[in-house]
Amino acid sequence: MTRAKKAPTLGVLAMGMTLATALPSVVQADDDILAKADFGYGEYLSGECVTCHQQNGSNQGLPSITGLDAESFAQIMLAYRNKELDNNVMQNVASRLDDEQIASLAVYFASLPPEE
Amino acid sequence: MSQFSRRQFTGLLAGAAGALAMPSLAFGAVPRVVVVGGGAGGATAARYIAKDSKGAINVTLVEASKQYYTCFFSNLYLGGFRDYGSIGHGYDNLSNNHGVNVVHDWAASVDGSRKVLKLASGAELPYDRLVLSPGIDLNYESVPGYSAEAQTRMPHAWKSGTQVKVLRDQVMNMKQGGTFVMVAPPNPYRCPPGPYERVSMIAHTFSQVNPTAKIIILDPKEKFSKQGLFMAGWEKHYPGMIEWIDPATHGGILNVNAETMEIETDIDTFKADAACVIPGQRAGSIAMAAGVNDGSWCPIMPATMASKADPNIYVLGDASVAASMPKSGFSANSQAKVAANAIRGELTGSRVYEPRFANTCWSLIATNDGVKVGANYKAGAEKIDVVDKFVSQGGESDAVRKETYEESIGWYNGITADMFS
Structure with a gap:
């Protein structure tokens, strides 16, 4: 796979969302985590996400998760998995995602158009 | 991951399903899926099978109502937080965006041996797989x-x-x-x-x-x-x-x-x-007519949501015995994606991934005072088992409760888009 575009997403997140307030510095995405991505698997796994976060990027009550830089997406999910970010729904979702699954989701959602 | 690795699971299901899928595939006909019930289970199943098969499966949705009013958030209408129109949804997008044939009629009976669904109008709909998501009837x-x-x-x-x-x-x-x-x-x-x-x-x-x-x-x-x-x-x-x-x-x-x-x-x-x-309550009457019930509800195979009584029939949502999952719209939506994945695999040979289930139930107690309970689940041998769960705590700050309520609004917009867009 190709590395997703580098974008100032954490800044965007901090502005547009509540979830990305001050990501703890101890959480570092494994440099190679995205190498484990499987796009088709990410598309399947995304079914769990789009029950709440809209696939078209529309943001109505919850953060938009489409079109994000894949590394940032992965970093945020790792932070939820490590319980470094609050929100028990997201911690519950992340708790059973392994690195391959997080990477697959990150690459899949990075491929979708961002919120308009 | 759960008890299967992803690829092991794909292999197991593909092997088991291959023989079943052959008749449709062998003659080159487009396989047919008929879905009964246009709620959180049925609308989601119809949408995902049609969307992800990209024309390789002919999907028909049978739903009596032209405008569907969700049970979830109907309490917020009672509280004056929503107007009635805001919980109503139509089916045009399923037809226009994904090619689902939407039939507004009542499902009357099922002939499992001929694989035919009979409608109240007298019409017959033949199927390769039938998905029943009829919700509840009242005792x-x-x-x-x-x-x-x-x-x-x-x-x-x-x-x-x-x-x-x-x-x-x-x-x-x-x-x-x-x-x-x-x-x-x-x-x-x-x-x-x-x-x-x-x-x-x-x-x-x-x-x-x-x-x-x-x-x-x-x-x-x-x-x-x-x-x-x-x-x-x-x-x-x-x-x-x-x-x-x-x-x-x-x-x-x-x-x-x-x-x-x-x-x-x-x-x-x-x-x-x-x-x-x-x-x-009990499973909707078409499930009883199809004979896939055991008493008031319909037992399913946890890995696929296929009926234990008929492998060509799937039962989703409230009508199914999906314990440990509660009977909720979120559960039905989650189960529908598991079934859609399994059905596409059976009928077209697409990749089948391990089943994953989740549920969250948000409730509003007063203005900006929302609470929630939820869990994720895996398919056990006999039932759907809880993996990890959570619940709102007493004494949470007003800010947390407000955020929980706002989250529920996001969920409503998300799940209804996932069903009807």
Whole structure:
């Protein structure tokens, strides 16, 4: 796979969302985590996400998760998995995602158009 | 990951399903999936099978209503937080965006040996796989004296739609200082926190238009979902208004009388000025007609949601025995994606991934006071097992409760887009 575009997403997140307030510095995405991505698997796994976060990027009550830089997406999910970010729904979702699954989701959602 | 690795799971299912799929594939015909019920299970299943198969599967959705009113968030309509129109959704996008054939008719019977669904109009729909997501029917007889006729004066409002409007009108028009009585349902039933969110929302409305009103809950259960959170919320927001009476105290509900508006229990007879009676429930009647039920509900294979009685029939949502998952719209939506993945694999040979289930139930207690309970699940050998769960805590800050409510609005917009867009 190709590395997703580098974008100032954490800044965007901090502005547009509540979830990305001050990501703890101890959480570092494994440099190679995205190498484990499987796009088709990410598309399947995304079914769990789009029950709440809209696939078209529309943001109505919850953060938009489409079109994000894949590394940032992965970093945020790792932070939820490590319980470094609050929100028990997201911690519950992340708790059973392994690195391959997080990477697959990150690459899949990075491929979708961002919120308009 | 759960008990299977992803690729092991793909191999197992592909092997098992290959033989079943062959007849359609061998003759080059486009395989047919017929889905009955356009709610959180059925609409999601139809949408995902059509969207992801990209024309390789012919999908027909049978739903009697042209406009579907969600049960979830109908309580917020009762509380004045939503208007009725905002919980209504149509099916045009499923046709226009994904090529689903939407048939507005009643499913009447199933001939499993011929693999044909018969409609009330007399038409027949042949299928390779049938998905039944009919929701619930009501066991009126579970509450002595209650009936389809009585529901006009004592609405259940447990299937959304016009019954919820009837209930809202009765709440708004109840005499000042009157008594509202809810008869809560016995287990198992659709939406475990639903009756108690409903009481919260009716109390919210009363606090604005009828502040001396009383609410009595006559419950056949000894405890209920998120009980501590609800009861603390009632004490905080509606002190003295709500009384919950457990079965050890009322001794059993002996009769309801819609003419006199009296509810008789073992210890007392309660005179209601308005009432909501939610009886016991069972799988929608088409599931019974298809013969895939065991008693009131339909057992399923946890890994796929296929019926244990007929491998060509899948049962989703409230009608299924999907314990440990609760009967909720979120659960049905989650189950639909598992079934869609399995059905596409069987019919077209697409990759089949390990099943993943999740649920969260949000409830609103008062303005900006939301609570939630949820879990994720995996397919066990006999049932769907909880992996990890969570619940809102007592004493959470106002900010957390407000965020929980806002999250629920996001979820409503998300799940309805996932069903209808």
